[in-house]
Amino acid sequence: MSDTSIDIEFHQLKVADVRPETDDSVSITLAIPEELSERFAHVPGQHLVIRRELDGDDVRRSYSICTAPGNGLRVGIKRIPDGAFSTWATTELAVGDVLEVMAPIGEFTVTCRPEVARNVVLVAAGSGITPILAMATTILRDEPASRVTLLYGNRTSRSIMFHEDLEALKNRHPERFRMIHVLSREPHEIPLFEGRIDGEKLRRMAGALIDVGSVDGWYLCGPLTMVEELTATLGELGVDGGRIHSELFFDQRIEAPPSTDAITDGAVETRVTIDGRTSVVHVDPAGPPLLDYARTARAEVPFACKGGMCATCKATVVEGEVTMAKNYALTADELSAGMILTCQAHPVGDGPLAISYDVHGGIGR
Numbered sequence: 001m002s003d004t005s006i007d008i009e010f011h012q013l014k015v016a017d018v019r020p021e022t023d024d025s026v027s028i029t030l031a032i033p034e035e036l037s038e039r040f041a042h043v044p045g046q047h048l049v050i051r052r053e054l055d056g057d058d059v060r061r062s063y064s065i066c067t068a069p070g071n072g073l074r075v076g077i078k079r080i081p082d083g084a085f086s087t088w089a090t091t092e093l094a095v096g097d098v099l100e101v102m103a104p105i106g107e108f109t110v111t112c113r114p115e116v117a118r119n120v121v122l123v124a125a126g127s128g129i130t131p132i133l134a135m136a137t138t139i140l141r142d143e144p145a146s147r148v149t150l151l152y153g154n155r156t157s158r159s160i161m162f163h164e165d166l167e168a169l170k171n172r173h174p175e176r177f178r179m180i181h182v183l184s185r186e187p188h189e190i191p192l193f194e195g196r197i198d199g200e201k202l203r204r205m206a207g208a209l210i211d212v213g214s215v216d217g218w219y220l221c222g223p224l225t226m227v228e229e230l231t232a233t234l235g236e237l238g239v240d241g242g243r244i245h246s247e248l249f250f251d252q253r254i255e256a257p258p259s260t261d262a263i264t265d266g267a268v269e270t271r272v273t274i275d276g277r278t279s280v281v282h283v284d285p286a287g288p289p290l291l292d293y294a295r296t297a298r299a300e301v302p303f304a305c306k307g308g309m310c311a312t313c314k315a316t317v318v319e320g321e322v323t324m325a326k327n328y329a330l331t332a333d334e335l336s337a338g339m340i341l342t343c344q345a346h347p348v349g350d351g352p353l354a355i356s357y358d359v360h361g362g363i364g365r
């Protein structure tokens with residue numbers, strides 16, 4: 001059984017620092033009490049789920065950690081127009097506020113070993129820089145023979161998050177860290193550095209700036225369109241899928257699911273186990289995803305993005321079968337171990353179905 005179980009508890013953490021990064025983004029440092037330091041130890045690339053009640057809604061969002069392990073716990077938040085959490089966090093959140101935070105999770109990570117000498121390309125757009133900054137800082141610090149190229153897309157130079165941190169990293173490692181900014185709304189004398197980072201741009205860079213064949217790992221973070229396009233282009237350029245790692249912050253194709261009230265005759269009896277206790281819900285295979293039904297019975301069921309991206313809601317199928325609309329977060333190994341993202345899962349067949357949030361992997365479907 002893989003040891004990837006999620007600590008579903010929310011911990012109260014005090015905001016120790018709020019730093020404006022750009023006109024519409026901040027970075028927030030959280031103070032970790034001594035007794036939680038082990039639980040909040042992170043691997044570069046992981047994120048935190050932060051919960052807040054806003055206008056009576058239980059709002060939960062994922063924010064990636066931008067710091068290297070050992071350098072404290074800091075996240076970067078960029079305001080989305082009309083965004084519930086990001087607007088509050090970038091305008092009202094202040095030092096001394098207490099946030100409810102889950103321990104770090106996520107599989108979009110790098111593990112560093114000092115003897116490794118690798119060539120890594122990191123690609124980020126907008127706030128996608130947050131986990132990428134943690135990765136770059138850690139690789140350059142902990143692997144003295146490794147090289148990092150960062151390809152970072154933004155609208156203008158004013159909208160570059162962590163500008164100072166990135167410059168400082170460049171000054172610390174001028175030989176091993178290469179930073180390429182691509183700006184979509186600012187002209188540049190070299191056209192390659194203008195526009196969006198898309199498949200065509202990557203293809204041209206591969207010819208001029210990046211020796212694709214020598215790259216050991218590609219780490220992509222940003223919106224769905226960028227990640228999908230770059231993954232396809234890298235495949236066309238002959239890069240093995242095992243060298244491409246990605247994380248999505250936003251899936252523009254998410255549609256609001258129907259409500260759990262509309263249960264039809266075909267509802268499948270489903271046992272939901274969490275924290276050692278089992279509850280029964282009746283799930284309409286054509287209705288909302290399993291997560292929504294599970295939450296009607298058990299308030300403690302973990303979730304965050306509801307878009308198949310963050311994996312906070314993962315569980316294991318113990319009996320029966322499900323289908324998933326999307327999966328951007330589980331690996332092939334996790335899938336074959338029976339794991340599912342409950343925010344994307346619907347029963348297949350007449351049931352019965354049983355899922356467990358306590359078991360992560362090891363039970364075949």
Ligand SMILES: Cc1cc2nc3c(=O)[nH]c(=O)nc-3n(C[C@H](O)[C@H](O)[C@H](O)COP(=O)(O)OP(=O)(O)OC[C@H]3O[C@@H](n4cnc5c(N)ncnc54)[C@H](O)[C@@H]3O)c2cc1C
Pocket residue numbers: 047061062063064065075076077078079080081082083084085086087127128130131247248249250305309310
């Ligand atoms: C694994 C993971 C890690 C993440 N890490 C970070 C991070 O480090 N920094 C960060 O700023 N964000 C990060 N995000 C995104 C973050 O979790 C929120 O989705 C984002 O802040 C918007 O939340 P909101 O409540 O403000 O907007 P909502 O109220 O949820 O959305 C308001 C509107 O904006 C649209 N929208 C939502 N998110 C986006 C988006 N990212 N881009 C464009 N439109 C959007 C929605 O469709 C909706 O119409 C991460 C997401 C995931 C899944």
